[in-house]
Amino acid sequence: MKYHLLTKKRVLTGDRPTGPLHIGHYSGSLKTRIALQDKYTQFIIIADMQALTDNAINPIKIRHAINEVMLDYLSVGIDPVKNIIFIQSMIPQISELTILYLNLVNISRIARNPTIKSEIQQKGFEKSIPAGFFIYPISQVADITIFDADIVPVGIDQVPMIEQACEIVDTFNNIYGKNTLIRPKALLSKNGNRLPGIDGHHKMSKSLKNGIYLSDSPDKIVKKIKNMYTDPNHLHISDPGKVDGNPVFTYLDQFGTDKKKIANMKYHYTQGGLGDVTIKKYLIEVMQDFLFPIRIKRKQLSKDKKYIQDILKIGSEKAQEEAEKTLKRVKNAMNIDYF
Numbered sequence: 110m111k112y113h114l115l116t117k118k119r120v121l122t123g124d125r126p127t128g129p130l131h132i133g134h135y136s137g138s139l140k141t142r143i144a145l146q147d148k149y150t151q152f153i154i155i156a157d158m159q160a161l162t163d164n165a166i167n168p169i170k171i172r173h174a175i176n177e178v179m180l181d182y183l184s185v186g187i188d189p190v191k192n193i194i195f196i197q198s199m200i201p202q203i204s205e206l207t208i209l210y211l212n213l214v215n216i217s218r219i220a221r222n223p224t225i226k227s228e229i230q231q232k233g234f235e236k237s238i239p240a241g242f243f244i245y246p247i248s249q250v251a252d253i254t255i256f257d258a259d260i261v262p263v264g265i266d267q268v269p270m271i272e273q274a275c276e277i278v279d280t281f282n283n284i285y286g287k288n289t290l291i292r293p294k295a296l297l298s299k300n301g302n303r304l305p306g307i308d309g310h311h312k313m314s315k316s317l318k319n320g321i322y323l324s325d326s327p328d329k330i331v332k333k334i335k336n337m338y339t340d341p342n343h344l345h346i347s348d349p350g351k352v353d354g355n356p357v358f359t360y361l362d363q364f365g366t367d368k369k370k371i372a373n374m375k376y377h378y379t380q381g382g383l384g385d386v387t388i389k390k391y392l393i394e395v396m397q398d399f400l401f402p403i404r405i406k407r408k409q410l411s412k413d414k415k416y417i418q419d420i421l422k423i424g425s426e427k428a429q430e431e432a433e434k435t436l437k438r439v440k441n442a443m444n445i446d447y448f
């Protein structure tokens with residue numbers, strides 16, 4: 110294990126535990142993690158401290174969500190032996206490093222981050238922003254750099270996070286010593302962004318309630334797909350329909366294996382003569398096939414709370430060891446290693 114840590118490049122990735130994960134998380138990031146887990150030392154952060162920045166009154170929800178997220182990870186094939194999966198709050202070194210970084214950045218610089226800007230709007234924080242929430246982009250920089258991550262897989266909307274990280278790394282290295290911190294690189298996901306929602310909104314998101322969850326029951330999946338947004342101008346079967354911006358086809362592209370059949374359906378849909386009921390029926394079939402093995406595995410895993418607990422404990426211990434090494438290096442560079 111030590112050998113791997115030394116020789117393989119490092120990836121850092123993770124999620125805020127605020128609830129179970131949906132198929133947008135799967136195609137946007139979980140799939141990438143499964144692909145990367147053999148080649149890299151992959152750290153997966155379950156960012157509970159970050160989740161608390163806008164859920165401070167509800168820590169029980171976060172605690173519950175950690176378990177849900179773990180079940181999602183393991184049931185889609187994230188391997189607990191190949192990855193270091195850990196809970197952010199169990200690594201206090203991250204919080205310490207965050208405080209040190211906060212001295213290297215201006216409030217106006219954080220406010221310019223497009224991600225935080227849109228989240229402030231979305232959450233109605235314009236008038237009063239919780240201070241912890243406002244600085245979470247900086248704690249995210251600590252999440253990445255404390256593990257000497259070389260690579261951070263992100264969607265296009267998360268690129269500013271890596272830019273912020275590189276700025277802090279450069280500032281730190283310039284002041285305290287050239288080679289203290291490693292500059293991370295963004296690895297852009299091939300699918301571009303996350304999946305659209307079942308309501309046609311450009312992003313599937315928990316707060317918009319437009320997601321299909323990896324843990325949804327077969328009945329729920331049928332209901333959700335039956336009510337899915339398609340092409341609003343496709344009123345009669347004979348009308349020509351649009352494939353672009355039609356989430357039914359986006360999902361088919363992502364999860365369907367019979368590419369020929371999908372291409373054929375697209376052709377007929379655009380020509381007119383293919384109804385929404387037919388394409389939805391096929392999508393139901395495709396999604397049930399995709400989610401069936403995940404559901405079975407989830408059910409098995411949910412019986413064994415201790416197993417999940419153990420994975421997190423071992424992962425957090427390992428992560429702490431690595432974080433401590435970096436923090437020592439940082440404090441030494443800064444001359445605050447007093448005793």
Ligand code: TRP
Binds near residue numbers: 159
């Ligand atoms: N912000 C990410 C999310 O919303 C979670 C996260 C926390 C993260 N720290 C990170 C992702 C560091 C990548 C790198 O899910």
